[in-house]
Amino acid sequence: MSVRLTSIAAVLLTLASSAAFAQSKDALTIDLSGDAATLDPHLQWDTNSYSIYRNIFDNLLTRNPAGEIVPQIAKSWKYADDKTIEFEIRDDVTFQDGSKLTAEDVAFSINRIIDPKLKSPQLTQFDQISKAEVSGPNKVTMTTKSAYPALLAQLVKLSIVPKAYVEKVGDQEFNAKPLGSGPYKLANWQKGVQTELEAYGSYWRVKPPFAKVTFRTVPDASTRLADLKTGKADLIGGVTPDQAAGMKSETAIKVLSAPTERVGYLYINAEAGPTKDVRVRQAIAYAIDRSALIEALLAGYGNPVNIVGAKPIFGYTDKVEGYAYDPEKAKALVKEAGAEGAKLEFLTSPAYNRATIEAIQQMINEVGLNVEIASSDQATFLKRRQGEPANAGSMAFGAWSCACQDADGIIFPLFRSGSIWAKYKNPQYDALVDGARVTLDKNERLAKYEQAYQILKDDVPGIGLYQAFAIYGANTKLNWTPTANEAMFVTDMSWQQ
Amino acid sequence: MLRYAVQRLIQAVIAIFGVLTIVFVVMHFSGDPTLLLVPPDASAQMIAELRHQLGFDQPLWVQYLNYLGGLIRFDFGQSVVQRIPAIDIVMSRVPYTMMLAGGAIVVAVGIGIPAGIMMATRRGGWLERVLTAIVVTGQSVPTFLSGILLIFVFAVTLRWLPTSGSGDFASLIMPSVALGALSMSTFARMTRISIIDELGKDYVRAGRARGLSMGSVVTRHVLRNAAIPVITIAALEIGNLLAGAVIVETVFAWPGIGQLAIQSIQSRDFLVVQVIVLLISFVYVLTSVAADFVYALVDPRIRLAR
Numbered sequence: 068m069s070v071r072l073t074s075i076a077a078v079l080l081t082l083a084s085s086a087a088f089a090q091s092k093d094a095l096t097i098d099l100s101g102d103a104a105t106l107d108p109h110l111q112w113d114t115n116s117y118s119i120y121r122n123i124f125d126n127l128l129t130r131n132p133a134g135e136i137v138p139q140i141a142k143s144w145k146y147a148d149d150k151t152i153e154f155e156i157r158d159d160v161t162f163q164d165g166s167k168l169t170a171e172d173v174a175f176s177i178n179r180i181i182d183p184k185l186k187s188p189q190l191t192q193f194d195q196i197s198k199a200e201v202s203g204p205n206k207v208t209m210t211t212k213s214a215y216p217a218l219l220a221q222l223v224k225l226s227i228v229p230k231a232y233v234e235k236v237g238d239q240e241f242n243a244k245p246l247g248s249g250p251y252k253l254a255n256w257q258k259g260v261q262t263e264l265e266a267y268g269s270y271w272r273v274k275p276p277f278a279k280v281t282f283r284t285v286p287d288a289s290t291r292l293a294d295l296k297t298g299k300a301d302l303i304g305g306v307t308p309d310q311a312a313g314m315k316s317e318t319a320i321k322v323l324s325a326p327t328e329r330v331g332y333l334y335i336n337a338e339a340g341p342t343k344d345v346r347v348r349q350a351i352a353y354a355i356d357r358s359a360l361i362e363a364l365l366a367g368y369g370n371p372v373n374i375v376g377a378k379p380i381f382g383y384t385d386k387v388e389g390y391a392y393d394p395e396k397a398k399a400l401v402k403e404a405g406a407e408g409a410k411l412e413f414l415t416s417p418a419y420n421r422a423t424i425e426a427i428q429q430m431i432n433e434v435g436l437n438v439e440i441a442s443s444d445q446a447t448f449l450k451r452r453q454g455e456p457a458n459a460g461s462m463a464f465g466a467w468s469c470a471c472q473d474a475d476g477i478i479f480p481l482f483r484s485g486s487i488w489a490k491y492k493n494p495q496y497d498a499l500v501d502g503a504r505v506t507l508d509k510n511e512r513l514a515k516y517e518q519a520y521q522i523l524k525d526d527v528p529g530i531g532l533y534q535a536f537a538i539y540g541a542n543t544k545l546n547w548t549p550t551a552n553e554a555m556f557v558t559d560m561s562w563q564q
Numbered sequence: 565m566l567r568y569a570v571q572r573l574i575q576a577v578i579a580i581f582g583v584l585t586i587v588f589v590v591m592h593f594s595g596d597p598t599l600l601l602v603p604p605d606a607s608a609q610m611i612a613e614l615r616h617q618l619g620f621d622q623p624l625w626v627q628y629l630n631y632l633g634g635l636i637r638f639d640f641g642q643s644v645v646q647r648i649p650a651i652d653i654v655m656s657r658v659p660y661t662m663m664l665a666g667g668a669i670v671v672a673v674g675i676g677i678p679a680g681i682m683m684a685t686r687r688g689g690w691l692e693r694v695l696t697a698i699v700v701t702g703q704s705v706p707t708f709l710s711g712i713l714l715i716f717v718f719a720v721t722l723r724w725l726p727t728s729g730s731g732d733f734a735s736l737i738m739p740s741v742a743l744g745a746l747s748m749s750t751f752a753r754m755t756r757i758s759i760i761d762e763l764g765k766d767y768v769r770a771g772r773a774r775g776l777s778m779g780s781v782v783t784r785h786v787l788r789n790a791a792i793p794v795i796t797i798a799a800l801e802i803g804n805l806l807a808g809a810v811i812v813e814t815v816f817a818w819p820g821i822g823q824l825a826i827q828s829i830q831s832r833d834f835l836v837v838q839v840i841v842l843l844i845s846f847v848y849v850l851t852s853v854a855a856d857f858v859y860a861l862v863d864p865r866i867r868l869a870r
Contacts, residue, residue, distance in 0.1 A: 259827075285728050297719055297723060450599060
């Protein structure tokens with residue numbers, strides 16, 4: 068009797084579990100390190116915020132998996148002249164309240180984000196646009212202040228918001244209850260806890276793969292990993308290189324990683340202190356063993372770079388040779404410059420990984436210099452780093468991404484004289500990066516950036532260290548390929564039964 | 565009593581005023597807060613504009629008066645990041661922090677006081693040794709370690725409890741234990757010491773001489789007298805628990821004000837940080853005043869002393 072009961076129970080269990088397997092997965096849970104700061108896509112653009120709201124909104128343009136700029140809300144575009152570009156807008160897109168997305172909404176979205184009154188933190192990315200106007204049925208004409216080659220790369224991040232709704236409810240209410248034309252609509256936003264999205268049935272592009280998506284706020288990396296292991300989360304962001312190395316032995320979960328456009332770099336003060344001598348700067352460049360940094364600190368989740376920039380950016384060149392690790396040459400240069408034992412101040416703040424800073428310090432000390440780490444709070448750090456060269460220390464580490472995949476967004480702010488970050492002056496360099504900023508001719512731009520990178524190599528106002536990887540942990544059943552721009556589009560994901 | 569109360573209240577007001585001033589000074593001398601608010605590629609012009617909008621270009625004393633004026637009107641400013649009033653953001657997290665502090669107090673008092681009583685009355689036995697080990701562990705294992713250990717054992721390995729979250733009662737258990745452990749040890753030690761103190765007094769011997777059992781002497785007389793120092797500690801521990809949950813809240817993804825503080829610091833949302841610092845200081849001042857009152861209420865010697 069008992070045997071029979073057990074076998075019946077076993078059969079029932081098998082049935083129950085196979086039934087569960089047969090159902091498609093309809094709720095996806097993603098653990099992020101923080102909540103969205105705003106769901107108004109024209110306000111904050113930190114990774115956590117846009118991971119969430121880019122699923123609620125469509126962008127004017129987007130990037131395909133290969134990283135190329137392709138149409139999304141704009142069907143096509145053409146330049147009328149260097150400063151005027153006309154977009155044709157799709158006419159089959161609706162917002163999640165059923166209203167139609169029109170050229171009016173597109174023009175409104177652009178004019179809204181460039182309006183200084185909105186005080187958008189993204190303003191610097193769009194402030195080259197002077198205006199946008201509806202120029203016909205489904206046509207929007209955009210004017211830039213001068214010829215602006217990075218325009219399309221920036222418009223990849225421009226979310227289209229509904230004019231009528233935003234004007235009706237106001238900015239504050241729109242942020243609390245966003246409404247877009249994307250594949251998912253907001254179901255419930257428990258600030259600081261989780262954001263629940265549900266599929267928008269009439270989405271124009273594809274059928275959203277999951278009926279419900281929940282983004283949870285889990286600040287601690289170990290807890291996110293525990294959530295993934297226990298199945299509480301299907302996908303987790305912000306995995307550390309150590310964790311990723313440890314996850315490789317697991318079977319139910321996997322590591323997903325992608326090289327990004329973010330580049331780890333070392334700024335070196337070319338205008339003050341011992342590093343004013345170019346030989347000292349070159350010595351520092353020769354002293355750093357990039358492969359060792361990547362192996363020891365990033366567990367292999369990084370690629371060495373030859374320049375301050377990585378492959379996914381426009382303007383990247385492999386024709387400029389980087390500095391190979393050569394401590395002997397570095398020592399010789401230090402000697403030649405008469406800088407043995409020179410005191411170099413290494414500025415940093417708790418925002419940067421201490422182990423990285425110390426490893427770099429060690430490497431530079433080994434070639435005969437004397438690096439002292441000056442750690443302060445972020446506000447003081449920025450004040451010094453962005454202030455007068457004489458007070459800006461000798462070097463600082465950083466990880467830069469403009470989220471625009473263009474050299475203009477990296478080496479212009481970092482090294483163009485007059486920029487708050489630059490502690491370097493070279494009129495020849497300035498002319499090149501200025502020139503590359505105002506021409507639409509791709510080949511001319513590439514040539515200019517190649518020359519600019521060559522000058523940076525010779526003058527060493529900074530060096531590229533590594534291309535950073537975005538690392539995620541996922542259930543083995545989740546299919547998804549992360550991209551260079553650290554986007555998290557749920558429509559690119561699927562569940563394997 | 566009235567005189568004592570007025571004195572303590574005046575002291576509290578001075579303390580809170582001091583905190584307000586220190587917060588202001590620290591914020592304005594550690595660097596220009598504007599730099600923290602702008603994106604890294606901001607132009608000098610944009611920085612200047614924002615500095616003007618936020619009033620950071622005004623003389624320091626004007627800013628100080630504006631700041632105090634705002635506080636009087638209960639206006640703590642708007643979160644620069646989330647674009648909603650900073651006070652609303654903080655207040656939405658207070659219930660979670662109170663829930664967690666409540667759970668931790670239940671753990672601390674529920675385990676700590678009985679353990680203290682046992683340790684005092686069963687001295688020298690195996691039970692005392694076991695309890696001592698627990699108490700020492702509770703006070704010496706840091707929460708970032710105990711939190712992760714709890715998750716590993718009870719959530720990942722045994723799968724009894726959820727790894728993180730705040731939706732249900734089950735997810736309150738581990739954070740409460742992790743947070744309450746230190747206070748539990750404090751309660752256990754205090755209870756043990758004050759009971760041992762009392763046990764040496766004449767009234768205990770007198771009670772035993774009258775033929776009362778040890779158990780009834782303890783429950784009827786000793787506990788009541790030993791409670792006085794424990795109550796004082798309790799009031800101070802409440803302050804600690806409300807303010808000291810930063811790590812536990814981060815580890816367990818518990819959305820209280822400790823976690824909010826870390827997030828706000830990271831996202832450079834300094835007005836929210838300021839509200840949190842004020843709130844925590846306020847709680848500390850308030851609980852220590854409350855402790856003084858309770859102490860004075862139960863012990864007339866305090867309120868009569870000059």
